[in-house]
Amino acid sequence: IAGITQAPTSQILAAGRRMTLRCTQDMRHNAMYWYRQDLGLGLRLIHYSNTAGTTGKGEVPDGYSVSRANTDDFPLTLASAVPSQTSVYFCASSASGGSTSTDTQYFGPGTRLTVL
């Protein structure tokens, strides 16, 4: 069982370039999330999806977009990367994301992105 996989593991990107971070889960979880982790700031939610076909904005959504065409995949796209988007990005999922959810989030291994 793979759980959550993320690709690439790391990437160095020139400013202004477009980049898509991939996230796939095989647990049939309804809810998925994207976080960025920065020193001294902990994890901050970028976007989330409570179920396939729906997405929502988190705490720091500017400069990022997501899509949720199916249950398993939740790609994060940087349309035009900027240096402030240098960070470690984590994808997570939980069985459900609705109002009654008490579910634990499960995290992928992360993508380390450097924007020059």
Next chain:
Amino acid sequence: AQSVAQPEDQVNVAEGNPLTVKCTYSVSGNPYLFWYVQYPNRGLQFLLKYITGDNLVKGSYGFEAEFNKSQTSFHLKKPSALVSDSALYFCAVRVRSTSGTYKYIFGTGTRLKVLA
């Protein structure tokens, strides 16, 4: 504003001694509280959670946490620390956003260093 605070950036403890990693929260309503651990170059791993019931929650690897409603705290504890417990620990709380959906707010993390 709803928030989670981890007041200590780093906690040092000798192997075999008890450890405590502190977490306090400020949320409306009844909180759902979580602890996660992150080892170097890895994603976050679930340790334990409090939803309701007994204030003392037991989790993975011998860790436990005590929910204290009057002090709005959820400190992580372990009776006898191991060098292998050295890692970054995150406290998180599930909150309801203004849009009516639920999201998780993470603390900034506490680095635990267990000295041999």
